Amino acid sequence: MKFELIEYNKNTPDSELIADVISVSKITGKDTVTMSDYSKHGKYHPSTLTRRFKSWFTVLEKAELNPARSLFDIEDELLFKNLAAVWIKLGRQPGHRDMKAPLSKHGGNTYIRHFGTWMDALRKFIEYENTDFSEEEEIQKEEIIITTDDKIEEPKKIEKDTRSISLRLRFSVFLRDGFRCTACGKSPVTHPGVELHCDHIAPWSKGGKTNIDNLKTLCSQCNLGKGNMTETK
Ligand SMILES: [Zn+2]
Structure with missing residues (x-):
């Protein structure tokens, strides 16, 4: 951390x-x-x-x-990705009892076996998110x-230029926005079943970047039919 x-x-x-x-x-x-x-x-x-x-x-x-x-270890990474997916679906930090089917692919006990305690699993996950x-x-x-x-060259920093948003980046955007739609304020906590999307502010097709500053949280309803309309507010 x-x-x-x-x-x-x-x-x-x-x-x-x-x-x-x-x-x-x-x-x-x-x-x-x-x-x-x-x-x-x-x-x-x-x-x-x-x-x-x-x-x-x-x-x-x-x-x-x-x-x-x-x-990170491959097993760590699989467990982190699943934890992020569950966290997003719940719109809040999961407890180890939330880690069960159909919400979670891996049970809470798998996390405890792998990381020691549920808190250790969460701590490691945050460390992973902070990387x-x-x-x-x-x-x-x-x-x-x-x-x-076959030889080592100077590290080159290449900016990622892709439309697809990694789970980790989506998680960071949701975390920043409090797991709430930035348009209507709905969250899976207050409105169970609400699905959160991560949306480009300046559309990717018009040169908008896929980075945290150009992304925002929208619920699926607010995101629906938005297409390539540029944000005006
Ligand atoms: Zn909304």
Whole structure:
């Protein structure tokens, strides 16, 4: 979570940070360390390292570890995605008893087994939500560069230009808007069954970007038939 003071580990030498990542790979017995592994076993917060070295990929490179396929474990990520979907459907933070079919694909006990307690699962989920999107995308791009070229190039920041909105980005937009339609104010909490959509403010077809500043929460009714009309208010 993002409460660490920026100055806090300023004087820790690079070598010490990298040595700590290597020691985590020894604990887990893997040839790579995900951010999720690191936040479990490491001495520092993963963002201390991504700030220092610009990306998690560079951290792994310096530690001479394999670039991770994912910043988080695959099972973590599946559980987070399901948790986000349930949270959106409820319009509020779920309790572990909410985690059951048909609302949830995974039961509350699965989360408790995997993360320790339900609160730990929520904490990890928030950490996952707080991870910089562009950073993750950057790593994916970097992976493509390595696999096709067989050598490591300078990380390139490529702005994602796509209409589709990832579940994580949608979740952030809903969270910012309080899980409420920005037009009529309906929320799944006050109006069970209301479905929330994430809508481009400046239409994507007219050059509007898919980023948090150009997205807003609408209920399916308010979103219906809106087409490409430009926001006027
Ligand atoms: Zn509405």
